[in-house]
Amino acid sequence: MKLTLLTVLLGWILLSGEIQAQDKSVTGTVISGEDNLPMPGVNVFLKSDPNKGTITDVDGNFSIEGNPEDILVFSFVGFLSQEVLIGNNTSIKVVLEVDETTLGEILVVGYGTTNKRDLTGSVGSVKGEEIARLPMASLDNALQGRAAGVFVASPSGTPGAGITMQIRGNTSLSASSEPLYVIDGIPIISEDLSGLFSGGQSTNSLADINPGDIESIEILKDASATAIYGSRGANGVVLITTKRGKTGEAKIEINGLYGVQSITNEIEMHSSREYLELMNDAIRQDIRAGESYGYDNITDVWGMDPADPDLQNTHWYDAIFRNAPIQSYDISASGGTENTQYYTSLAYFNQEGVQLGTGFERISGRVNLDTQVKSWLKVGTNLNLNRTIQDRTINDNSLYGVVINTIAGDPMMPVYEEDGSYADPFSYFGWWMLDNPVLIANEYYRFTRTVRSLGTVYGDATLSEGLTLRGSMSIDYTNLDDESYTPIISRESQNSDYNGQGTYGSTQDFTWLAESYLTYTRDFEQRHSLTAVVGLSYQESNRKFADITAQGYPNDQFTNLAVASRVTAGSTNGTNWGLASYFARVNYSYLYKYLFTFTGRADGSSRFGENFRFGFFPSGSFAWRMGDEEFMQSQDLISDLKLRVSYGITGNQDGIGDFASRGLFGVAAYRQTPGLVPTQLSNSNLSWETTAQFDFGVDMGFWGDRIMLSADYFIKTTDDLLLNRLIPGIAGFTTVTENIGKIENRGFELTLGGVVLDGPLGWNSSFNISQVRNKVLELEVDDQIVNDSHILSEGHPIGTFYLIDHEGVDPQTGNMKWVDVNDDGAINSADRRIVGNAQPDFFGGWNNNLSYKGFDLGLFFQFVVGNKIFNHSRASYENLGWSRIGTGFPLPDGNNHKLVDERWMEPGDQAEIPRASLSSVNWREFSTRWLEDGSFLRLKTVTLGYNFSPEMVEKIGLSKFRVYIQGQNLLTFTGYTGLDPEVNQDSRNPQAAGADFGTYPQTKSFSIGFNIGL
Incomplete structure (x- = not known):
């Protein structure tokens, strides 16, 4: 027995020795099949024992112990895993190919990227x-x-005009509700820097960027995604990534587009004959109702007969609107070696406005460069330089606007007199027109020139396996010049008696950003995966202003300030702000199915009080890849299923003054002796608006991810709103900025898309729909009147209308049945009540891409449902009310929409439009008579293209050649009676949203284009 045990023991030792002797060291390199570059961070482990593994270094090299029977597994996110038998190999070269199922699914997030599968x-x-x-x-x-x-x-629709964007609702009353825009890591300046008054219009800083340079846009919506941007993430974050070069042969692309634009809609207004007939009917109706004018028709007063065939009839749309060209051209070159990659482009864009006197022009250049200078160090730069010129006229929320004077235009008034001078409205019966709109468009001179540069220099250093350090320095520089001239011949100049007025303004903004952060990535035992980011950021902005105003010009041919007889105003000013930040994020996954993300950022802002200079903004999220569980593997319907939940806190500091917390002084004079006077109370406790957001989402794939669905439900509550609190005037001030008030946004969003057809005829489709319910929860003082048409009220949305209401038209009298809210027998502003709001019930889009052989067809629809629009334009120019001069000369306010032809005419008529009248019995300017449904469905884009076959283009030395025709805004289905349902006369104020007063309309266009690859 002892001998047997000894024999077994000796045999085991000898066998073990033999096995150990067979282990050997295997080295090798892993490269990418996409660009042939070494791949650091690739997981290499034994298939028989996943605990025995390693990670490739910065050069893609690895070393591992194993025996000939072992199989090595190579895996990396976004690439197909590969298995290699060791066998007799001592050195192995492995090429990993991109996983086509996840191609394009790498998303840019703040300070890094992530695979969409791992997104929480x-x-x-x-x-x-x-x-x-x-x-x-x-x-x-x-x-x-x-x-x-x-x-x-x-x-x-003004070319180059500002856009409003809300991500999951409007979160602020006085601060900005616009998202933070980040281009290649630079949080850019996106507000309107122009000082010119052009009504409700604004310039658009994002129009400085060439869309052709963009690789992708990621929109961060919930707190888990936006908390990495802390005090600026409450309104969401838009991450814009520009194109970069790839290793390989140089690629040159040339693109061009030329098109013609026109207005999307034309309001049917009365001709001269029709309007005179309307006036006659108004006189007839008033006489029947008991009024006495001393005349029976308008011919007796004006001497104009509606039946006169020689009656002047000016179609003002033809005078002010035109078919206008739009064109865009760009050329880019990209490529690189294994160590250096480049992308460079030059682009030109020119859009003439469909209205006289408007247009937008941009020329831009870009260079993006990346170089692997050492095996452990990569450096690069992004440089973008743009120059834009925007021509504008007064419009949108101005009595001197071109559009409002056009649609209210007197059809019996010519554009020009016989001597070639502009016709004066005040020589034609004193109609509503304040000035000749063609004169305003042609002779008012106003434009904005902008030169802007965005630049970044960065370095990425690999410190050890899985640990990298990135440092960058960025600038955002803008130099903007404004010029305007109000001509001597204009009614505005004559009314003000300044004989022509010119202005010049200059704005310079220099913003710099310095950032550095560490990223650590590590997989443990194929069970645990960890990615951690920690860093710091410093940003500072310095802004300088200068402006000058002069009056008294010799004539309208010389508009430089140098020829003015007197300078009436001039000033220089400046401001600055700074932000110091510290941030961290940890992504952890267990078994690649249970995903956690924790984020925190601390921001210190110069804008806030010394007691609350720093704020901390945390978030956490969890995702469960339920589709990877064993119990989901026995069915074929659901190919992917992920549940997400997140909660976090973000802030908002934009949209208020840089010194809102400070006690400020201004300059005053007493008996020509200058001095300082206090102008603003300090508030050392002033802090951020704070938004807490909860999100629950689900991502699903069906039939092998042929159909994909993503749905989210969210609740956003914004507290500590930045508002002015009213204080007793005895203190010498009437307001002080404080953190007061609360707003809630809750809603649901759904995206559904996928492959409908994948045969010879291909069809991909994507549909999204969103519902956001906005509500004001708390105010310092409830029911605050914003203006003549809006109110702020607890329990109601921002942009709530507050108007005199009506209950239709009395079928016996033809008069409006106004609602007398206070029962005092009079209808006036005291009878206003809440009657709706400008927030839509639903909005979204439907995109379709079809292909057959070399042809491709794109159809994109946009829709908005349930919002109200106050058509202030109609309320103004459809007033037949009049005043008496001498013996009672009627002075109507303006022309009328042809809808008035459907008015009440005789007792018993059922009509929505009351009888015509020269009195104010049926006219209230701020009433629901002018409140309309703003819902619309728009065929936003149609594109039909043809791609020439590779064989054909190779014969002429090209790599690709595509031609296409495109239509934009071709069809709009809406019940709104204005020029276009996308309107907002005061786009900078969400509290007064959804009103239309002479808004420059949207345009439709037809264009042809080409894409050439060399």
């Missing part, structure tokens, strides 16, 4: 090719309807 937050994505060739000046305009939860509106 809510992020929308739009690829650059979807918007690159659209005939639009700015990238934000192109995002309309393309991402769930993102509401984008063009308050004005």
Whole structure:
């Protein structure tokens, strides 16, 4: 027995020795099959024992112990795993290919990237090719309807005008509700820097960027995604990534587009004959109702007969609107070696406005460069330089606006007198027109020139396996010049008696940003995966202003300030702000199925009080990849299923003054002796608006991910609103900025898309719909009157209308049945009540891409449902009320919409429009008579293209050649009676949203284009 045990023991020792002797060291390199570059961070382990493994270094090299029978497994996110038998090999070269199932699923997030499968937050994505060739000046305009939860509106069709974007609702009353825009890591200046008054219009800083340079746009929506941007993440974050070069042969692309634009809609207004007949009916109706004028028709007063065939009839639309060209051209070159990659482009965009006197022009250049200078060090730069010129006229929320004077225009008034001078409205019966709109468009001179540069220099250093350090220095520099001239011949100049007025303004903004952060990535035992980011950021902005105003010009041919007889005003000013930040994020996964993200950022802002200079903004999220569980593997319907939940806190500090917390002094004079006087109370406790957001989401794939669905439910509550609190005037001030008030946004968003057909006829489709319910929860003083048409009230949305209401038309008298709220027998502003709001019930888009052989067809629809619009234009120019001069000369306010032809005419008529009258019995300017449904469905884009076959293009030395025709805003289905349902006369104030007063309309266009690859 002892001998047997000894024999077994000796045999085991000898066998073990033999096995140990067979182990050997295996080295090798892993490279990418996409660009042939070494791949650091690749997991290499034994298939028989996953605990025995390693990770490739910065050069893609690895070393591992194993025996000939062992199989090595190589895995990396976004690439297909590969298995290699060791056998007799001592050195192995492995090429990992991109996993086509996840191609394009790498998303940019704050300070890093992630695979969409591992995402725990809510992020929308739009690829650059979807918007690159659209005939639009700015990238934000192109995002309309393309991402769930993102509401984008063009308050004005003015070329290069500002856009409003809300991500999951309006979160602020006085601060900005616009998202933070980050281009290649630079949080850019996106507000209107122009000092010119042009009504409700604003310039658009994002129009400085060439959309053709964009690789992708990620929209961070929930707190888990946005908390990494802390005090600026409450309104969401738009991450814009530009194109970069790839290793390989140089690629040259040339693109061009030329098109013609026109207005989307034309309001049917009365001709001269029709309007005179309306006036006659008004006189007849008033006489029947008991009024006495001393005349029976308008001919007796004006001497104009509606039947006169020689009656002047001016169609003012033809005078002010035109078919206008739009064109865009760009050329880019990209490529590189294994160590250096480059992308460079030059682009030109020019859009003449459909209205006289307007247009937008941009020329831009970009260079993106990346170089692997050492095996452990990569450096690079992004440089973008743009120059834009925007021509504008007064419009939108101005009595001297071109559009409002056009649609109210007197059809019996000519554009020009016989001597060639502009016709004066005050020589034609004193109609509503304040001035000749063609004169305003042609002779008022106002434009904005902008030179802007965005630049970054960065370095990425690999410190050890899985540990990298990135440092960067960025600038955002803007030099903007404004010029305007109000001509001597204008009614505005004559009324003010300043004989022509010129202005010049200059704004310079220099913003710099320094950032550095560490990223650590590690997989443990194929069970645990960890990615951690920690860093710091410093940003500072310095802004300088200068402006001068002069009056008294010799004539309208010389408009430089140098020829003015007197300078009436001039000033220089400046401001600055700074932000110091510290941030961290940890992504952890267990078994690649249970995903956790924790984020925190501390921001210190110069804008806030010394007691609350720093704020901390944390978030946490969890995702469960339920589709990877064993119990989900026995069915074929659901191919992917992930549940997400997140909660976090973000802030908002934009939209208020840089010194809102400070006690300020201004300059005053007493008996020509200068001095300082206090102008603002200090508040050392002033802090951020704080938004807490909860999100629950689900991502699903069906039939092998052929159909994909993503749905989210969210609740956003914004507290500590930045508002002015009223204080007793005895203190010498009437307000002080404090943190008061609360707003809630809750809603649901859904995206559904996938492959409908994949045969010879291909069809991909994507549909998104969103519902956001906005509500004011707390105010310092409830029921605050914003203006003549809006109110702020607890329990109601921002943008709530507060108007005199009516209950239809009395079928016996033809008069409006106004609602007398206070029962005092009079109808006036005291009878206003809440009657609706400007917030839509639903909004979204539907995108379709079809292909057959070399042809491709794109159809994109946008829709908005349930919002109200106060048509202030109609309320103004459809007033038949009049005043008496001498013996009672009627002075109507303006022309009328042809809808008035459907008015009440005789007792018993059932009509929605009351009888015509020269009295004010049926006219109240701020009433629900002018409140309309703003819902619309718009065929936003139609593109039909043809790709020439590779064999054909190779014969002429090209790599690709595509031609296409495109239509933009071709069809709009709406019940709104204005020029266009996308309106907002005061786009900078969400409290007064949804009103239309002479808004410059949207345009439709037809264009042809080409894409050439060399």
